[in-house]
Amino acid sequence: MAPPRKSGGKAPKTNHGSEKNLKRKRGEDSLSSLIQRVEDLDLKGSLKNFADLPLSDPTARGLTASHYKTMTDIQSRAISHGLKGRDILGAAKTGSGKTLAFIVPVLENLYRRQWTEYDGLGALILSPTRELAIQIFEVLRKVGRYHGFSAGLVIGGRSLREEQDRLGRMNILLLVMDEADRILDMGFQHSVDAIIDHLPKERQTMLFSATQTKKVSDLARLSLQEPEYVAVHEAAASATPTTLQQHYVVTPLPQKIDTLWSFIRSNLKSKTVVFLSSGKQVRFVYESLRHLQPGIPLMHLHGRQKQGGRLDITTKFSQSQHAVLFATDVVARGLDFPAVDWVIQMDCPEDADTYIHRVGRTARYERVGRAVLFLDPSEEKGMLQRLEQKKVPIERINIKANKQQSIKNQLQNMCFKDPELKYLGQKAFISYVKSIYVQKDKDVFNLKDLPLEEFAGSLGLPGAPRIKFIKGDDTKERKNASWKMASMSSDEDDSDVENKKDKKDDQQVRTRYDRMFERRNQDVLAEHYHKLINDDGTIVATGAGNGAGEDADEDADFLSVKRRFVAGDAGLDQVNSDSDSDASVAKKVAIDGQEPLVIDSKRREKLLKSKKKLLKFKGKGTKLVYDDDGNAHEMYEMEDEEDFKARGDAKAQREKFLEGETERTRQADLEDKEVARDKRREKKEKRKARERALAEEEADEERGAQGFQLPYIEPMDLGTPPPSDPESEPEKDTRRPSKKVRVSFAEPESSEEESAYKRDKTKKSKKKAEPQIETLGDLEALASGLLG
Numbered sequence: 001m002a003p004p005r006k007s008g009g010k011a012p013k014t015n016h017g018s019e020k021n022l023k024r025k026r027g028e029d030s031l032s033s034l035i036q037r038v039e040d041l042d043l044k045g046s047l048k049n050f051a052d053l054p055l056s057d058p059t060a061r062g063l064t065a066s067h068y069k070t071m072t073d074i075q076s077r078a079i080s081h082g083l084k085g086r087d088i089l090g091a092a093k094t095g096s097g098k099t100l101a102f103i104v105p106v107l108e109n110l111y112r113r114q115w116t117e118y119d120g121l122g123a124l125i126l127s128p129t130r131e132l133a134i135q136i137f138e139v140l141r142k143v144g145r146y147h148g149f150s151a152g153l154v155i156g157g158r159s160l161r162e163e164q165d166r167l168g169r170m171n172i173l174l175l176v177m178d179e180a181d182r183i184l185d186m187g188f189q190h191s192v193d194a195i196i197d198h199l200p201k202e203r204q205t206m207l208f209s210a211t212q213t214k215k216v217s218d219l220a221r222l223s224l225q226e227p228e229y230v231a232v233h234e235a236a237a238s239a240t241p242t243t244l245q246q247h248y249v250v251t252p253l254p255q256k257i258d259t260l261w262s263f264i265r266s267n268l269k270s271k272t273v274v275f276l277s278s279g280k281q282v283r284f285v286y287e288s289l290r291h292l293q294p295g296i297p298l299m300h301l302h303g304r305q306k307q308g309g310r311l312d313i314t315t316k317f318s319q320s321q322h323a324v325l326f327a328t329d330v331v332a333r334g335l336d337f338p339a340v341d342w343v344i345q346m347d348c349p350e351d352a353d354t355y356i357h358r359v360g361r362t363a364r365y366e367r368v369g370r371a372v373l374f375l376d377p378s379e380e381k382g383m384l385q386r387l388e389q390k391k392v393p394i395e396r397i398n399i400k401a402n403k404q405q406s407i408k409n410q411l412q413n414m415c416f417k418d419p420e421l422k423y424l425g426q427k428a429f430i431s432y433v434k435s436i437y438v439q440k441d442k443d444v445f446n447l448k449d450l451p452l453e454e455f456a457g458s459l460g461l462p463g464a465p466r467i468k469f470i471k472g473d474d475t476k477e478r479k480n481a482s483w484k485m486a487s488m489s490s491d492e493d494d495s496d497v498e499n500k501k502d503k504k505d506d507q508q509v510r511t512r513y514d515r516m517f518e519r520r521n522q523d524v525l526a527e528h529y530h531k532l533i534n535d536d537g538t539i540v541a542t543g544a545g546n547g548a549g550e551d552a553d554e555d556a557d558f559l560s561v562k563r564r565f566v567a568g569d570a571g572l573d574q575v576n577s578d579s580d581s582d583a584s585v586a587k588k589v590a591i592d593g594q595e596p597l598v599i600d601s602k603r604r605e606k607l608l609k610s611k612k613k614l615l616k617f618k619g620k621g622t623k624l625v626y627d628d629d630g631n632a633h634e635m636y637e638m639e640d641e642e643d644f645k646a647r648g649d650a651k652a653q654r655e656k657f658l659e660g661e662t663e664r665t666r667q668a669d670l671e672d673k674e675v676a677r678d679k680r681r682e683k684k685e686k687r688k689a690r691e692r693a694l695a696e697e698e699a700d701e702e703r704g705a706q707g708f709q710l711p712y713i714e715p716m717d718l719g720t721p722p723p724s725d726p727e728s729e730p731e732k733d734t735r736r737p738s739k740k741v742r743v744s745f746a747e748p749e750s751s752e753e754e755s756a757y758k759r760d761k762t763k764k765s766k767k768k769a770e771p772q773i774e775t776l777g778d779l780e781a782l783a784s785g786l787l788g
């Protein structure tokens with residue numbers, strides 16, 4: 001962070017020194033008085049306004065200019081502790097102003113220490129998503145606008161090592177973690193440990209979340225020193241804002257998309273966030289509902305979009321009055337979209353904490369809001385229990401039957417016509433199944449209870465992609481479920497460092513086939529990919545790998561995909577990897593009973609595109625002859641041995657055979673020579689006939705040249721109007737046609753004129769009736785007509 005700004009304005013030279021000293025003295029006095037006031041601050045007392053706090057002038061002005069006057073509960077309790085340099089574990093409901101609760105102490109503590117850029121990086125604020133980092137950065141810039149510190153935003157794509165230059169000396173006094181429980185969970189483990197290793201042990205640490213961790217292991221990792229647990233809603237009746245109305249509807253999985261559609265159609269004048277479990281789900285639902293044009297702007301946001309696009313959508317949705325945003329949990333935490341009316345959870349959240357954060361996108365800071373959770377009957381009991389345990393008041397509502405619309409037929413039509421949509425649907429299906437499978441809370445999520453076939457139908461798919469799971473012990477998978485849910489989506493979060501590590505791991509266990517498949521899936525619209533998809537969408541997935549990786553593109557986490565290949569008409573049939581549980585075999589394609597062709601490189605992959613190249617692998621084929629009954633036989637068939645012996649001595653038979661064959665060859669040779677002679681004769685006759693015809697043609701042409709005129713095209717003078725138009729003046733610029741150039745076809749009245757007319761007519765009769773020519777364009781058209 002940079003040094004405080006130097007004061008502006010010019011002082012008279014004579015007084016310069018003394019005035020500067022005076023100013024510094026005043027500054028020192030106010031700084032030491034500020035430090036004293038902070039020391040004197042009574043942590044037990046309850047302060048109401050920001051003005052009651054011992055704050056520096058720049059912070060106080062920044063808060064006023066940003067229209068913050070009265071403090072929220074978490075602010076009034078946490079800021080005091082923060083100002084005094086205490087470690088804090090802050091917990092308060094969503095939308096209750098936790099951001100300012102740490103921004104104010106950050107600004108103030110650096111200010112009181114007169115932190116300059118030469119001191120290095122003084123404070124580090126971590127957030128689990130890029131969007132949230134940007135939002136915090138904006139609040140810091142707004143409230144800290146009268147300070148001279150500089151702040152940097154480090155987001156996206158690059159590893160911590162690459163960012164090190166930008167971070168400068170990590171001389172951190174203050175570490176803040178927003179959404180700390182999320183940052184500290186397994187998905188970010190490596191990144192967080194790497195960061196913490198670089199920080200001085202002596203520092204102030206502040207953790208905030210609506211669902212704060214109290215796990216000793218977490219606190220130990222951060223070396224918190226006697227942290228102050230500031231939990232403002234611990235005693236509250238509910239963990240969610242009181243201004244939030246919460247409901248759930250029981251809607252079987254195959255009806256969810258219909259229910260969502262019906263909801264959107266009935267709430268066209270609302271601002272809604274719809275949560276789904278994966279980026280693939282988001283994309284499919286967004287794309288398909290967009291095609292149906294519901295009458296309200298639709299947007300979508302997930303972690304695999306490009307950063308620029310993500311920002312645009314965040315901004316656009318923030319500014320929208322009425323819109324629907326389909327999103328993954330990448331927006332579940334911290335984002336402060338203004339005036340959201342509804343939060344719909346189309347896919348059940350992983351746990352009650354995620355539920356709390358998702359619904360927290362509405363009913364923020366004293367505003368009202370509504371939330372609806374869609375539950376499959378199999379999820380109802382378990383999820384309600386979890387919510388009750390977390391003090392979430394939720395009531396059941398039913399869907400009005402007359403409002404429920406089915407879009408199944410439209411979706412089926414759309415998927416039938418548009419293979420890309422069908423493909424998205426298949427990926428969404430797989431991704432959904434995968435998300436349920438990796439859930440560790442089996443009281444809520446049980447794949448066996450879900451009607452998957454109907455679910456696929458409801459997405460417009462011709463059949464359910466068949467998915468198989470790892471055989472044997474999958475408890476380890478489940479144990480790591482929450483971490484996997486996180487890493488399934490760079491989708492959900494931006495754990496860049498983590499994902500890089502995951503990718504490395506993946507490469508160790510992934511086969512060439514897996515990578516080939518992924519490469520192909522990078523582009524949904526890839527032409528070749530469509531050739532590879534079986535028409536009935538049969539996908540059989542088996543388990544392999546370590547479960548790390550990203551969204552459904554990386555199905556090989558626990559799914560590997562086995563397809564029947566259809567490559568043009570080449571009759572290719574995929575031979576599956578050895579067993580369901582073994583994905584470590586290169587892709588094999590069997591061609592008409594030949595040795596399987598192993599697709600294990602890019603070059604081989606290309607083969608599938610070319611029928612011609614594939615011929616090489618098709619073998620030479622077998623020549624068959626047909627007998628009189630139409631039965632096929634091989635050209636040379638082995639005779640029955642007994643029959644052969646019955647015909648006599650083998651040597652005599654051989655000689656007889658050779659004699660016969662020699663005679664047959666001689667006869668055939670004679671016939672061939674006869675045919676060749678005939679062909680030569682025929683050729684000669686044809687040549688002579690051609691020569692005769694040519695000679696006759698030449699004689700005809702000679703006769704024609706004497707008796708016939710070639711057609712004559714009269715040249716047109718664009719500069720001189722015809723004499724029949726008395727009004728016309730000759731144009732000065734002869735390059736341009738006169739506007740009044742006209743060709744008149746009216747018959748003249750006087751006899752003089754009549755004879756002139758007749759003369760003229762004979763001359764002109766060779767020409768067809770000429771159209772009116774008014775522009776150069778007309779002339780050009782006419783000329784081209786004549787010449788053409």
Ligand SMILES: Nc1ncnc2c1ncn2[C@@H]1O[C@H](COP(=O)(O)OP(=O)(O)OP(=O)(O)O)[C@@H](O)[C@H]1O
Nearest residue numbers: 070071072094095096097098099210334336360365
């Ligand atoms: N003292 C205040 N007076 C008026 N508005 C405030 C005050 N403090 C915060 N707000 C506003 O309340 C909204 C929510 O604040 P903030 O985003 O900090 O909530 P949060 O507790 O961090 O929520 P979440 O748990 O979802 O991250 C913001 O729009 C913010 O500007």
